[in-house]
Amino acid sequence: MSLFDGEEERFFNPEIFQVIRREVYGIGDIEILPYGFRNIPTHTEDGIPIRKLYVTNLPPKTTRTELFGVFAPYGFIKSCWLRMGDKGLNRLSTPTYAFVTFSNPEDAHKALQAPSHEKMLRGRNLRTYPADSWHQPAEDSDGKVRWRPRSDRRYYEADSNNSIEQEDCPESSTDNANAASSETDPTTSEQGSTQNGKEESENEPCYTILDILNRDCLNHIMTYVPIRDLIRSERVSKRWQEMVHEYLQTIRTFKTSWWQYVPVRLTTAVLRHVLARLTLVRLHVDHPWSALNDRTAHAIGKFCPDLEELKVVGMHTKNWNPLVYGCKRLKTLAFISCNKLTDSSLVHLVKDNSSIEHLTVANNTHVTGLFLTGLNPLKLTSLAFYNCYSLQSTLLIAAIDSLPNLTTLKLDACPVTLWRKVPCILRKLSQLEELSLCEYSSVDVCLTPQLNDDFSEAISNLKEVKSLNFSRNIYITNAVLKQVAQSCRKLISLDISSCNSRKSFPYPGVGDEGVSAVCGGCALLERLDASYLARLRDAGLAAAARLPRLRALLARGNPALSAAPFARALAACHLLEDIDVCGCDNISESIIEAAVEALETKPRKLVLRLAGTAVSEPEVCNGHNLLTVNTQDNRCNPHFRPDFVDRILEDSSDDSLIDDLLEHDDFDDYIFQDDELFLEEDDDDDDVERYYYGIQYY
Incomplete structure (x- = not known):
């Protein structure tokens, strides 16, 4: 066979050349050229x-x-x-x-x-x-x-x-x-x-x-470097400056709390320089020692035109109107512990042509709900209030009519008087998909059978609801859960933890009847939290085995429960992936054996949280790739347990802490030992507010 196609034409044949190349290449210091060899x-x-x-x-x-x-x-x-x-x-x-x-x-x-x-x-x-x-x-x-x-x-x-x-x-x-x-x-x-x-x-x-490093490696390394250090290092070289600018343009989320580890005081001027280099989609202004002023809203509105989520924590700014003119794409807005926030601060943010879809106000004493009346924010779908003591029920009822697209409502830890008008609000929200009414623990005002009947009747109107959160709400009874089982057929998540978690409390709260009714009526339920219930027994929780789509079952701090209902749930619920029984004293190691048997039938990843139980270090699950047993992380809150007793301020205590303080000879000196704690008379209003709210400025 010749290296060329013909003796006369002498044309080079590349296929034959590749065969010869592979055979001769291992000879040594030889390079094969198209027409010969070279050492x-x-x-x-x-x-x-x-x-x-x-x-x-x-x-x-x-x-x-x-x-x-x-x-x-x-x-x-x-x-x-x-x-x-x-x-x-x-x-x-x-x-x-x-x-x-x-x-x-x-x-x-x-x-x-x-x-x-x-x-x-x-x-x-x-x-x-x-x-x-x-x-x-x-x-x-x-x-x-x-x-x-x-x-x-x-x-x-x-x-x-x-x-x-x-x-x-x-x-x-x-x-x-x-x-x-x-x-x-x-x-x-x-x-x-x-x-x-x-x-x-x-x-x-x-x-x-x-x-040496490519662009992906450098970008990954930059994620471990504070933004302040990257900005200060821009002067190293022009090439490094371009690379830093390119990386900063890829950052979509920034939290000012990341600045607390930097020895430079975060002011509005510093924040303005940082925002000018970023293209943010989510911004959290939650710096605990910040010195941000009223110009912060102007800086955010000017340098964050693509912002979609804004969370503000602990700021004393009253005017947030610049967000309306600058952040045209803002969809999620949350104000946490902003003591100067009023209805006038929010009226322009949720006006008719606003793009806000999710609004949250927490830990506030000025917002009454008046900003929602008279407007028609068609895009507002989620409204959440937490610990807002000035919230007025009459204003909320009037505003509900102007919110046709509202699908999420959260009224948590609000005034007890608001609970009387909750049935009127729920009757107008038949399209509601998520409802949260947690942390209502006072019975001095509205603990009446008629009110409970009205609330149960209002629950029957929620045909589309998928998530209910009744945590720490003593007004939730077995009758309410029975109505939930009859009406809320699309329910996916239910939280009834700590609904009357005291044995000595005369009001019944939630027990076996309510849990059994929910497990029998809501077949689509995927998450059930039945923690800290004083009247929950094995017979009631055993009904969880009738939920074919159950994925998470939580029952923390229930000393009356054993491992039997959880073993039945593991054998019947083939999608169950998380069981949390932290603080349940009577849980034994039989729950681990039941988990191993369930995984042999239907393999899937399963997590058992058994901290605070009678289970010691497990040996059965050693080497099991799908089962994870956690006996160290105790998520149970002892103050929510049904058998918790407050030993500090109980009536039988002879050594009360308050009595010791009152009987002290120099009571004022005992409390205020340093005269520097008092403010001078020439302090301005801002300093007074900083003192009362415990904010330290550096």
């Missing part, structure tokens, strides 16, 4: 080991990083130098040739031996040749290499007249490269290095980390 030496003619390679046929716009990435697989690269051509009028400078220097001659030999298809950049096969002797690093008799010092820049600036045009022929390219590199190569000869008296250590590379 690849390991030393120059003067006996100097070849460490530096001459590279040609570079594509336009080649960078050092790209060239480094091509030759890095063959070994450690000492330096990578790129010769750029002349820059003409309206024309960018293009690379002409490059020098790649390896620390080890063997690595350079591997790069020369590598086939051409491995040394490809942007569709071009890079041509590599050994550099001449006077370009190779000098080597002493003891084998120590003398590298050219990085501080010597004499040869880095080449005259524009020395640029050359590279030919396609390998031989002519080599000759031209040898002639041009003698004038433009940045490394000096052995004699030049001796005359200058400058030497560089072998361990000091001539490239930076920007040349």
Whole structure:
């Protein structure tokens, strides 16, 4: 078989050439060219080991990083130098040739031996040749290499007249490269290095980390660096500045609480400079020691046009109207512990053409709900109030009619008088999908049977509800849960934890009848929280086995429960993935055995939280890949347990803490031992508010 197609034509056959190439390639220091073979030496003619390679046929716009990435697989690269051509009028400078220097001659030999298809950049096969002797690093008799010092820049600036045009022929390219590199190569000869008296250590590379790591690695590293440090490091170099700007543009979430670990006071001016460099979608202004003023809202509205979520915690700003003019895409807005927030502050944020969909106000004493009346915010779908003592039920009833798209309502820890009007509110929200009425524990005002009947009747109107949260609500009874079982057929999540968690309390609360009714009527239930219920027994919780879609079952702090109802749920509920019985004293290790048997029938990942129970360190589940047993993290709150007794302020206590304080001889000195705690008369209103709210400014 001939290497050519015919004896007369003498055309090269590439298929036969590839077969011969594979067979002959392992001979040794041989490079197979299209028309023959060429030896690849390991030393120059003067006996100097070849460490530096001459590279040609570079594509336009080649960078050092790209060239480094091509030759890095063959070994450690000492330096990578790129010769750029002349820059003409309206024309960018293009690379002409490059020098790649390896620390080890063997690595350079591997790069020369590598086939051409491995040394490809942007569709071009890079041509590599050994550099001449006077370009190779000098080597002493003891084998120590003398590298050219990085501080010597004499040869880095080449005259524009020395640029050359590279030919396609390998031989002519080599000759031209040898002639041009003698004038433009940045490394000096052995004699030049001796005359200058400058030497560089072998361990000091001539490239930076920007040349080694790609953009994804650098972006991942930047996530561990505070934003303040990145901004301050922009002056390092222009290339680093561009990279930092590009990374900052990818940040979508920023919390000012991250600034608390920085020894620089966060002011509005500092926040303005940070927001100017970011393109945020979510912003949380929750810095605990901030010095932000009323101009903060202007800075957010100006520099965050793409903002979709804003959470403000502990600010004393009253005017938030600039958000309306700047943040046109704002959908989620939350004000937590903003003591100066009033209805006038919110009236422009939820006007008719507003884009707000989720509004939350928590820990406030000024908002009454008046801002919702007279408006028609069609996009508002979620409304949440927590611990708002000035909230008026009559205003909420009047505002519900103007909220046709409201699907989420949360009235948690609100005034007890509001509970009387809750049935009237629920009757107008037949499309409600999520309802939260938690933390109602006072019985002095509205604990009447008639009110409970009205609330049960209002629950029957919620045909579309999917999530109910009645945590720590003593007005929830078995009758309410029976109505939930009859009406709320689409219910997915139910939280009835701590609904009357005291054994001594005369009001019945939630027991076995209510839990059994819910488990029998709500077949779509996926999450059930029945923690801290004084009247819950094994018979009532055993009904959870009738829920085919149950995924999470929580029953913390119930001392009357055993492992039997949970074992039945594990055997019947094939989607169950999380069981939390922290603080249940009577839970034994039989629950682990039941979990192992259930996983053999229906394999899935299962987590058992058994801290605070009678289960010790489990041995049955050792080596089980699907079962996780946690006996260390106790999530049970002892104050919510049915058997909790307050030993500090009980009536039988003879050593009351209050009595000790009152009987103290110098009561005032006992409480206020430092006169500096009192404010001076010339303090302004802001200082007085800072004192009463315990805010420290640094």
